[in-house]
Amino acid sequence: MSTRNLKALFRPKSIAVIGASNAPKSIGALVMRNLLRSEFAGPVMPVTPDHPSVAGVLAYPDVACLPQAPDLALVCVQKPETIPGILSTLAERGTKAACIMTAGLHLVRNDDGTTKLDEALAVAQANDMRLLGPNSMGILVPSIGLNASYAHESALPGKLAFVSQSGALCTAVLDWARDKEIGFSHFIHLGDTEGVDFGDVLDYLGSDPMTRAILLYVETIHERRGFMSAARAAARNKPVLAIKAGRSREGARAAASHTGALAGSDAVFDAAMRRAGMLRVHDIEEIFGAVETLARARPMKGKRLAVLTNGGGIGVIAADDLSEMGGELAALPDDVIEKLDAILPLNWSHGNPVDIGGDADGERYVKTLNILTDSKLVDAVLVMHAPTALSDPSDVAVAVIKCCKDKPRANVMTCWVGATAVSHARHMFSGAGIPTYDTPRAAIQAFTHLIQYRKNQELLMEVPNSAPTDFIPDTRRARFLIESALSKGGGTLNEHEAKSVLEAYGIPTVETHVAPTPAMAGRIARGMNGPVALKILSPQILHKSDVGGVMLNLQGDFEVEKAAHQMLDRVKEVYPEATIEGFTVQTMARRPGAVELIAGVATDPVFGPVLMFGQGGIAVEVIADRAMALPPLNMNLAAEVISRTRVSRLLEGYRGRPPANRQAIQLTLVQLSQLVIDFPEIIELDINPLFADAQGVLALDARITVAAARPGTERLAIRPYPKELEEWFTMTDGRKTLLRPIRPEDEPNHHVFLSKLTPEDIRFRFFGLVHELPHTEMARLTQIDYDREMAFIGEVDGPDGTKETLGVVRTVTDPDNEKAEFAIVVRSDLKGSGLGKRLLVKMIEYCRSRGTHGIAGQVLRDNPRMLKFVQHLGFIPTRTIDGDIVEVELDLHKEPPTGPDPTA
Template sequence: MSVRNLNFLFRPKSVAVIGATEREKAVGTIVMRNLMQGGFSGPIMPINPKQQAVAGVLAYPDVDSLPVVPDLGVICGPADEVPQQIERLGARGTRAAIIMTGGLSTTPGLNGRSLHANMMDAARRHGMRVLGSDSLGLMVPAVGLNASYAHQSALPGRLAFVSQSGALCNAVLDWARPKGIGFSHFISLGESADVDFGDLLDYLGSDPSTRAILLYIESIRQRRNFMSAARAAARNKPVLAIKAGRRAEGAKAAASHTGALAGTDAVYDAALRRAGMLRVYDLDEMFTAVETLSRSKPTRATKLAVLTNGGGIGVMAVDELIEIGGELAELSPATIEKLNTALPSWSRSNPVQIGNADGDRYIKALDVLLEAEEVDSVLIMHAPTALTSASEIAEQVIKSVKAHRANVMTCWVGQEQVGPARRLLREAGIPTFETPGAAVHAFMHLVNYRRNQDMLMETPASALADFTPETANARLVVETALATGNTILSEPEAKAILTAYGIPTVETHIARTPAEASRLASEIGGAVALKILSADIAHKSDVGGVMLNLPGPFEVEKAANLMLEKVAGKMPEAQIQGFTVQRMARRPGAQEIIIGVTTDPIFGPVIMFGQGGVAVEVINDSAIGLPPLNMTLARELVFRTRVSKLLLGYRDRPAADLDAICLSLMKISQLIIDIPEIVELDINPLFADAEGVLALDARIRITATAFGPDRMAIRPYPKSLEETLLLTDGREVLVRPIRPEDEPSHHVFVSKQTPEDIRFRFFGLVGELPHSEMARLTQIDYDREMAFIAVLHDDGVEGETLGVVRTVSDPDNERAEFAVMVRSDLKGSGLGRKLMMKMIDYCRARGTGQIVGQILTDNTRMLKFVESLGFKRLRYVEGDIIEVALDLRATMGPQAEAT
């Protein structure tokens, strides 16, 4: 992933077209026509050895004959010539190319390798960026660049559209132009040989001309790069995605319930949600959503009030709202009384139906609703009547909305009579829609987008702070199984791992024969459960391999013999190791839930939660999340299921212990981080009630293949970077990466700085940092950023924060910008030096080119300090700010005394 040289792709000063021609309907003909008609101001140089001119422009026989070095090369020629043309362009100094030719991956080239491989070898030698192959091209209307063979051009605008489908690009252009929708960038990825979603999200996420980013995704290749780039871009602007291929059937042969339920589409959905993006399902919805997000103010609105002059359209809106999971505001007695006073007649409930109302009556009702505490947002609806003016009502609504600075949506139903009114609302920046369904879906876009953004910015408390798993015990179970060639753990082995991670389980014993099962039942006493023990049987209930409530030893032996007969009849090839015997768990009223793990081929390990039991696939009530999890993310995962409503309690059943459920999800998340050999896991059923959770059955599949930390789509907390250090006064401090739950202590840390230190750090006097900014500082993407904090460490207990150093790397890892801050009363303790040295060592280890920073010129102490570490002064950024840099590829300078 890199943004290196992408400026040559999107802002070239000159373009060469290899394969330019005047042959009718040829790609090279259309590309030249589009470039010439687009208004590009730089040289456009066609390359064709057989023609003197193309499209009225002097042609050149080859790249070497070009009068100037082209910033961008567009290759439309035969596939077998592409690697050679890339080599020639690179040698000439070109730094970006678009490959419109297809078939490179499947066509053999030199040395038995594909043309694709040879092309990329040449590109890498010269530092060239390649868009394609098999790309439709790109457009940047603001600079007149239409380097594509699309059938029409894009209008200028502030939306960036990126697609893996060239056909869809043409469809979007055809769809958007009549609607007046314009684009800052319009990009066809093609086969993504080099430039991929991650690169473009990084580039477009920081592009000031782009207001929102729209993606059409068929597949993702680099999970970590995609997730890091998407999360970074989504912090800056709305990112919306259509994911194609939602009905993949690849999970049918899965060996576990989780594998069967965690289909490709569910995992993509979880990834897009975790990245802070908004998923949509068609083009209409995509462009409606981006318009809504761009015109609406940031809000946490979830409860909607509907104000309408027609009961029918109001009911239609409410029906659709409830159907798609929205929440209708329940009007308080105080609000109802105010509406009674303001209106001669109305429906006395939400939706607020006010009859043949003019603008004055609309405004009286709207003012009450906008001031009601129980109402988060208002949908204003109007159907045309002979007694009122749609435009006059729209004008009144506009005045009221501006006066209240409120978030509202409007729906003027109809066409001819309400068209001018909708135009007035749109020009005033108020979202307006033609149908009740479209308006309600737009409201839910706001709700879902804010919810996904919250997943980026939440600051949860870590319930695992006081929990230390017995990782060594769990690893021993896995290593022992692998040593004997087993990849499916027995039920007792799986439960031993769960026990090591603090998840309560039912004590389970192994019996090799029916007689031994009878003896164990006698020792246990009371009713027992008997299960077949076989690594070949994924779902024991399906083959008669589970017997419950067996009252005594005689019944157990009889059941065991019968079980062997049933299993032999249904799965004669299964190797039977014996039986498991366990005391019947008596938890009246407990809900059966499932927690599982499977390994997605794209996004790596994912966690599933849902309603459990033998009919788990039939019920199909589950939600997927990406690890790592914290309490907030775990709770969000739980509440995306229907069973969550049962877990909250109903009638005489008390609520289940939701904290225990969420803690179990976090522990499983930690387990798969710590033990990468685990590729599949089921806890089903997991009993959940007011007393907590209890695992009745468990299944774990492992592999001997070594998986590194990159298998995770989101880099987990890097615990290995924790280090205990001594200050000059003898105090012990723990230096570790920052965590989201550090926000409260970080507020305290900043509050203890002197005004001068605050000015030096933030380049101005600031008060208390808002939650959004502090969350941004404490919840970081460890794949791109790092922040080490120093906390007092006394007998294993962490105390207050004493200092912090952070770096933010560019996508190429060439430069990392640093900032360091030590509590004002600790200057001279040596902490600042220790933090900086830790960060320097970290950046050097991950291959960062240089560390840079900006320092106020009157911060002489800091300037002297960093110079003692080898930093050099580079330039003045502004009059009172100087940039310093440490080249990590060179030797470090002399070390000065500790500050």
């Protein structure tokens, strides 16, 4: 991902139109018309050998004849084979951005088998040129009068950015938005996304002060790691909403396992959106409704909604929609009922929805609204009104608006149902910044958007729980089993091997033995206490019960051996081509009341490994109760995955059955997450059923499919905790300190660390007095994206056995990996311990290994110790800011200096 030269693409000062034309309805003519009509302030230079001028503007026969190098070139020539040469000439002139509107470059092949698209991309890469497209409709930036597109309609100025892979959708949205008077900061058609893609644009727009929210229409994602990093960074700054095409099950990848069959690409995309803190919607009107809701409504603390209405019918419709969409009607306590009784007619509904009667005027609305917003059991109020002959909609609106101004912290939404009679009231609500909707369903949908957006943002901000027990996986044992399977060409591990891998990662499994013959199965059963389960063992038979390959509650060797012979005959008849390797004999798991779950791993073609959890059993695909998540997982993220399934309610216990041990289930998902991180060879994994009850979990059946893979974590959409960067360091006082990357779990210790800094430490680090950082800011410091940021802490064991943070160094790197901004702070009582120097040297080594070009930081002028310290490590003062802040930089291409440390 890179934002390099994107300013030339989205805020150009000069433009050349290559392929400009006077031919009616040609792309070259439409682009020139739009550029000239939009009153772009810079020069527009048409390039064509066919006309001396285009649209009244002097034309140039070729790029070489241009009087200056354009910031942006709009390439709309008819012959795609000419485009690589055009780009080469533009690059020689110094152009740094081009939008290729021509389609079909990938269809024109060179003699060596490459395409003109390959050639064009190679030219761009060699010359640091940014390409939008090919097959792009163009770019609109209304604030600078830029309509560099062949769209039929211009865009109004606004604060929303719209980025789409579909040109047809772009034109439809432009038409729709103009009718709704919705404006844009940027309107971008990515086209085939061969050059600039979603990650690049998200990085640019995420820090653009003119953009309030980002709206995406997504068909495909090309670069999972870059997309997720950019999406998470942008979503921390402003709302990011997405529509994803291809939601049907038919788009799912065919797979051998239950997990693979259930892991449709749409469900995985949904999981990615949640993890990135974004909000997913499903149509155009919904996306604009959602962004208006997020912009106008206050942050939602819960999902308890009170519905205030003057008509029972519309209130019931809202309640039904709320139940369907996962919201919750607030339960009104007795004291609220009593207060409402005192101000409302006898015939009011005495419950929620609060129907206050068709004759309700503004005063009655306001008194009721005050009572509801004052209740701590109500998170938001939807105020509804249907026009009647007994009250005026606009008068009621005026009263509600005044009430909302008097209670700025109350979360109030409005729905004035109707058309002409209520249109003025809706305009008043919009003008007052109060969310308003035409229908009950639209209002409830907006409320659920707020709930979901809050949840997704919490996934970025929550402090994860620690695992209930530390587990140290036996990676050597798991590696032996997986490599044994790979040595045979890969494929599916048998049940016994798969369970052994799970056991190596601390997941409890039922006792299982392998028997090559019916006689051996009988002998094994004789040595086991109690009844056993007998299962066929075959690499081709993935769902054993489908072919009669499972028999339960068998007693003794005779019964088991007899059942094995019968099973063998039956399976050979049903599945004659299957290779039978024998049988598995396992202890019957006696767990009355246990819930059957499924947990597993699948590999998505876009986002890589994903984890799946849901209700298990033989009807798992029919039930289709599952939730997906991207690794890595911690305990909080695992809990969130479980909460999104219907079976989670069964885990709470019912009819005398105690609740299941949720921590054990969460830990299982965390263990699976670590397993798939450690072993890129695992492409699918099933545990079905996974029994769960108050005692914990037990894996009854398991399957793992492996294939050769390159080592490393690049296949993961989110970079996991880089444990390989941990090291031990001995301070000058002899204490051993663990230097490691920061983790989200470090937030509590970071608060303690900050509290132990001296006022001078704090001033030098934060350039001011900071007594305590709020949770949101501390979460930003401890929950980092290891692809974009790094923070190393020094940690020792405290006197009471807890961990203690002594110092921290951090960097944030720009998307181009050009420069990293650093900051470091170590407790004052540890000055001279060597910890600060080792932390900063470790960070310099890390940034150098990533190929970062340089590190920069800011030091207060009255902190001479720090200035000497960083200069000793090779940093050079470059400028002074506001007279008291010195900016220092280190060129990472140069080797660090040697010599004594002046601060030692």
